[in-house]
Amino acid sequence: MDDCPKDICAVTDSSTEGVPASQPPLDPNGTTQRSPEELVARAIAPVKREFLRPPPSSRTTQNNPASDTNVKQPQANVVQEKKSKRQLKRERRQEQNSPLNLCPEIAKTGDVNACSYKDKCRFSHDIEAFMAQKPADLEGDCPFIKADAPCPYGLACRFAGTHKDNAPIATSNLLKKSSEVNGLSKDVQKLLWKNKMRFTKADAVVKSLGLAGPNWKVKKLVDKEEDEVGLDGSHAADETNCKKVVDDSVDCSECPSTFPAAVNAEEACETDELRPLKKAKLLVDEKCSDEGEDATVLENDNEKNSAETELADNVLAEPDRSPKICNLKDATVLEKYNEKKSAETELADDVHAEPDKSLKIHPREKMLIDFREKLYLAPLTTVGNLPFRRVCKTLGADVTCGEMAMCTNLLQGQASEWALLRRHSSEDLFGVQICGAYPDTVARTVELIEKECTVDFIDINMGCPIDIVVDKGAGSFLLTKPLRMKGIIQAASGTVDKPITVKVRTGYFGGKNRIDSLIADIGSWGATAVTIHGRSRQQRYSKLADWDYIYQCARKAPSTLQVLGNGDIFSYLDWNNRKTDSPELSTCMIARGALIKPWLFTEIKEQRHWDISSQERLNILKEYVRFGLEHWGSDKKGVETTRHFVLEWLSYACRYIPVGLLDVIPQRLNWRPPSYYGRDDLETLMASDSAADWIRISEMLLGKVPDGFTFAPKHKSNAYDRAENG
Numbered sequence: 217m218d219d220c221p222k223d224i225c226a227v228t229d230s231s232t233e234g235v236p237a238s239q240p241p242l243d244p245n246g247t248t249q250r251s252p253e254e255l256v257a258r259a260i261a262p263v264k265r266e267f268l269r270p271p272p273s274s275r276t277t278q279n280n281p282a283s284d285t286n287v288k289q290p291q292a293n294v295v296q297e298k299k300s301k302r303q304l305k306r307e308r309r310q311e312q313n314s315p316l317n318l319c320p321e322i323a324k325t326g327d328v329n330a331c332s333y334k335d336k337c338r339f340s341h342d343i344e345a346f347m348a349q350k351p352a353d354l355e356g357d358c359p360f361i362k363a364d365a366p367c368p369y370g371l372a373c374r375f376a377g378t379h380k381d382n383a384p385i386a387t388s389n390l391l392k393k394s395s396e397v398n399g400l401s402k403d404v405q406k407l408l409w410k411n412k413m414r415f416t417k418a419d420a421v422v423k424s425l426g427l428a429g430p431n432w433k434v435k436k437l438v439d440k441e442e443d444e445v446g447l448d449g450s451h452a453a454d455e456t457n458c459k460k461v462v463d464d465s466v467d468c469s470e471c472p473s474t475f476p477a478a479v480n481a482e483e484a485c486e487t488d489e490l491r492p493l494k495k496a497k498l499l500v501d502e503k504c505s506d507e508g509e510d511a512t513v514l515e516n517d518n519e520k521n522s523a524e525t526e527l528a529d530n531v532l533a534e535p536d537r538s539p540k541i542c543n544l545k546d547a548t549v550l551e552k553y554n555e556k557k558s559a560e561t562e563l564a565d566d567v568h569a570e571p572d573k574s575l576k577i578h579p580r581e582k583m584l585i586d587f588r589e590k591l592y593l594a595p596l597t598t599v600g601n602l603p604f605r606r607v608c609k610t611l612g613a614d615v616t617c618g619e620m621a622m623c624t625n626l627l628q629g630q631a632s633e634w635a636l637l638r639r640h641s642s643e644d645l646f647g648v649q650i651c652g653a654y655p656d657t658v659a660r661t662v663e664l665i666e667k668e669c670t671v672d673f674i675d676i677n678m679g680c681p682i683d684i685v686v687d688k689g690a691g692s693f694l695l696t697k698p699l700r701m702k703g704i705i706q707a708a709s710g711t712v713d714k715p716i717t718v719k720v721r722t723g724y725f726g727g728k729n730r731i732d733s734l735i736a737d738i739g740s741w742g743a744t745a746v747t748i749h750g751r752s753r754q755q756r757y758s759k760l761a762d763w764d765y766i767y768q769c770a771r772k773a774p775s776t777l778q779v780l781g782n783g784d785i786f787s788y789l790d791w792n793n794r795k796t797d798s799p800e801l802s803t804c805m806i807a808r809g810a811l812i813k814p815w816l817f818t819e820i821k822e823q824r825h826w827d828i829s830s831q832e833r834l835n836i837l838k839e840y841v842r843f844g845l846e847h848w849g850s851d852k853k854g855v856e857t858t859r860h861f862v863l864e865w866l867s868y869a870c871r872y873i874p875v876g877l878l879d880v881i882p883q884r885l886n887w888r889p890p891s892y893y894g895r896d897d898l899e900t901l902m903a904s905d906s907a908a909d910w911i912r913i914s915e916m917l918l919g920k921v922p923d924g925f926t927f928a929p930k931h932k933s934n935a936y937d938r939a940e941n942g
């Protein structure tokens with residue numbers, strides 16, 4: 217175990233010394249007494265007898281500091297609860313006053329005169345004090361060296377000792393070499409903050425569809441409750457309130473997607489907090505029509521405008537601390553982006569232009585995209601970040617998609633939300649995913665994205681099951697509102713040339729699948745493709761995905777609508793079977809399978825089960841860390857953000873059971889693993905579902921965690937059949 221530092225091995229060794237060959241360990245679950253077939257029937261992973269070990273006393277990820285009682289506890293704590301906002305704020309303030317908080321401009325150039333804010337800068341300008349307190353470099357090379365580019369973090373880089381020379385860096389040089397696109401420009405952000413952005417196409421399309429105008433009633437903060445009658449006639453007041461908050465933004469603290477890429481998370485949140493929080497919220501009275509339909513109310517534009525303008529004026533600018541540089545292997549995405557940018561340099565003028573008459577409403581005018589046979593990495597909030605997608609690209613993914621971004625947050629110019637739209641130059645077939653509750657917000661968002669970003673398609677999430685989204689009338693809530701669904705798809709598709717795709721679940725309520733009855737319409741409303749996750753909202757992740765139903769929908773779909781199946785694909789055989797069973801499917805989307813074993817894409821392409829070694833898995837993690845440091849930064853903050861996301865990922869990756877350890881292959885997603893030893897210490901460590909052990913792995917990649925370090929995974933990934941996120 218070359219890469220395992222001695223102290224970590226020492227900790228792990230005490231719990232994993234040798235695998236008892238002759239005597240299988242005690243097994244209270246009866247795993248050793250049952251045949252592999254019996255275990256499979258009970259959804260227990262049939263791990264070979266000789267690798268079984270006694271289960272640890274407790275298996276919770278959050279409370280239990282280590283998976284084995286013999287294991288020495290690491291210094292880091294594994295917390296049960298998140299820090300409060302106040303606590304975070306206090307910590308941020310303390311950090312800001314520290315000499316370790318060197319001004320990024322000065323760190324980058326090594327020149328104390330480089331910062332134009334001079335005395336007004338909120339960062340330290342004392343290079344000497346910074347150098348005196350800076351912790352020793354981390355092991356390994358600066359990630360930017362490999363990218364053949366100057367490190368933009370300069371003196372602050374945790375690998376600064378490996379910099380070739382510390383000559384000043386020209387900013388223009390950094391920008392030219394940037395390997396990421398789809399950043400939010402300050403000009404656009406300001407227009408959005410001040411509510412001065414015009415959405416000529418979107419507004420015209422929404423109007424032409426009859427989704428704006430006198431029918432749109434507004435009511436300010438009505439607090440009387442109204443129940444809703446669901447589509448199936450059931451009373452569904454608990455799950456779906458008829459009155460919805462028009463603002464479908466998600467609070468920064470709760471939003472599953474807000475841990476920002478490319479910008480500093482804390483700063484992003486801070487920026488949001490500095491806004492006099494949220495515009496005045498308007499509640500609308502959604503009047504259900506005879507069909508149980510549909511929201512016909514929106515906020516009053518004028519009221520909204522003035523509220524937002526006021527707010528925007530108080531917003532502080534987000535410091536841009538993320539110049540991204542790396543060698544461009546794939547220049548095409550960037551070329552496209554640069555061409556587009558130069559054609560759009562007069563954006564500010566653009567937004568004041570006359571209404572565009574060339575509205576593209578007919579689906580035939582849409583740009584083409586062909587998903588057939590392509591390996592599609594699903595959008596994955598938090599964990600499907602840009603560095604993870606880069607890893608999947610190197611392992612064979614063809615199509616990638618950004619994490620879900622909330623329309624209202626994008627329209628408010630929130631930097632953390634815009635960070636979710638970023639695209640790496642290796643992502644050659646790339647879409648972004650948005651989520652909104654109303655045709656106008658969605659249409660405006662797609663117009664903005666088409667203008668500002670380089671994407672191949674825009675996916676609308678109509679399957680998200682999480683409460684904070686559903687409660688705002690978005691995500692899977694829309695499955696109960698076909699007319700609103702229609703309005704959103706038509707408005708989005710009519711506004712942009714880019715293909716619009718939608719992602720749905722089978723229905724909202726368990727046992728009440730609906731998509732088959734809508735599939736033909738979804739095509740005629742203007743969607744290019746629909747991905748069907750074979751579970752209902754109510755079902756979340758319980759039971760296996762209903763592929764028979766997905767096939768049924770695929771057969772009913774018009775030829776112009778590509779249908780993508782989604783659910784439980786975890787081996788190349790799963791992939792083959794789905795495709796053979798239903799040739800009507802264009803392709804399948806892979807989510808948790810990729811999180812648990814990103815080499816699944818390679819397995820499908822090479823049609824084999826890959827008995828990957830622990831060292832190969834560690835190398836994949838190292839690659840991720842390099843990409844993460846490039847993306848989030850190689851300074852202290854970047855390192856800790858990268859660590860945070862490594863830990864989030866490890867909370868899924870630990871579910872992988874090596875091929876060579878199984879009596880029956882391939883592993884299935886719904887199998888619960890018994891406690892087992894790996895074939896070496898590292899493999900055993902990687903199988904641990906303890907957060908303390910994930911922290912140990914992170915220390916092998918990024919050095920010791922800081923004092924007082926805490927981690928609790930965002931997604932309860934080890935709750936095998938419980939709700940996750942999507």
Ligand SMILES: Cc1cc2nc3c(=O)[nH]c(=O)nc-3n(C[C@H](O)[C@H](O)[C@H](O)COP(=O)(O)O)c2cc1C
Nearest residue numbers: 594595596597620749783784806807808940941942
């Ligand atoms: C951690 C996590 C995050 C997810 N985030 C999203 C998301 O942002 N957008 C989305 O449409 N689906 C999301 N999903 C759902 C997946 O894309 C996918 O539909 C679902 O997991 C079923 O596929 P699977 O069985 O291959 O995992 C998420 C799933 C997980 C596990």
